[in-house]
Amino acid sequence: MKIKKEIVITNPGQSFKLFTPRLKNYFYWHYHPEYELVFVEATTGIRHVGQHISSFMGSDLVLIGSNIPHLNFDYGLKTAYHQVVIQLKENFLGDAFDDIPELKTIQLLFDKASMGLSFTGTTKETVAKKLKYMHKLGHFEQLLCLLEILQILATSTEVTELNEQDTSIKLFLNDKIRMGAIYKYIHANYNETPDVNKVAESVHLSTPAFCRYFKKQTKMTFTEFVNQYKITQAKTLLLQDKNISEVCYEVGFESLSYFNKLFKKLNGENPSVFKKRYA
Known part of the structure; x- marks a missing residue:
């Protein structure tokens, strides 16, 4: 039950990983260099990202920065739930974020993700619908959908920073x-x-x-x-x-x-x- 480094392997033929984990009976306190977008629907559950601990009701949408320790959002759930997770490297598009001006807002979103970002309201509803539908799309269409999701998050005002400071693994490694x-x-x-x-x-x-x-x-x-x-x-x-x-x-x-x-x-x-x- 020590903190673990997760090795993320992207889906074949893709630059990111899209999956629906079910780990409710497993305590998974972990980190990874990849950014992670989590959407979970459940009656209620625990949100533990970095130093932030709280509960969520109904559903939760969180973007977690690189190497931020976090607990699986379905830990200990006793009721039915659904979860969608996307994991991606900051440079999953190569040098595009440096070369393409239209992607600068998404780069700023990645910078803010070091605090852990929780999204609510219409932002959560809109992104949730897209995430649920993504697995039905082909790889190229999934990439376009991911970029659209990231742009929605990057321009949203319905967002809360979960931590007051960067809580990446350096804070926890000697623990x-x-x-x-x-x-x-x-x-x-x-x-x-x-x-x-x-x-x-x-x-x-x-x-x-x-x-x-x-x-x-x-x-x-x-x-x-x-x-x-x-x-x-x-x-x-x-x-x-x-x-x-x-x-x-x-x-x-x-x-x-x-x-x-x-x-x-x-x-x-x-x-x-x-x-x-x-x-």
Whole structure:
């Protein structure tokens, strides 16, 4: 469960890789020199790109820069989902970005991707339709479609930078801690009270040292991360027609009022409104 370098092999006869991975039962904390565009449709899931950790609802569209560590977007999903991924080198068109003025906006998009970019609104809807249709096209038509997608992303204002700084692998290479061990422990214990002392011991650090490490790597405290993980699981359960009180205690909260307050803080709406809107 250490961070892994993925070796990307492009599709035969193509300059990029288009595929639909399914890794929900596999913790894949990894990086690669290639840029990656991910679209996933799911009830809810975890988005972990660089130091940014959050959850998504319904669908997610993210562009990840070169050598940015990230977790597979379908990790731990318990409901049906669909995912499309494109991986490409920055110079997948050779020197075209230097020689063709019309491609400069896409080059600027690649520069910004070092932060991890999340797209919403009509941008996400438009790009999602194109990505779902791409596998039906021939190789040349797929290339044209990819360029069109990149141009849409490059000119979109419906975008959020996920990280405040470049979080490429240089930040993580000397990290001897296995993020997978932390995720595995939380996933197994989130419905109880995860013990920071136990997880610190499992990665061979003192509790204070672990807390400093975790905050540096994720920009969150261990408690904040656990609470967010619980709320992500709660959203899935709420959409399985379970009542709010039942979900509250099932994911490990002892106070319904605190659960409601935290849910609203993280999602901008209370559980009852969320349930009505997505049910």
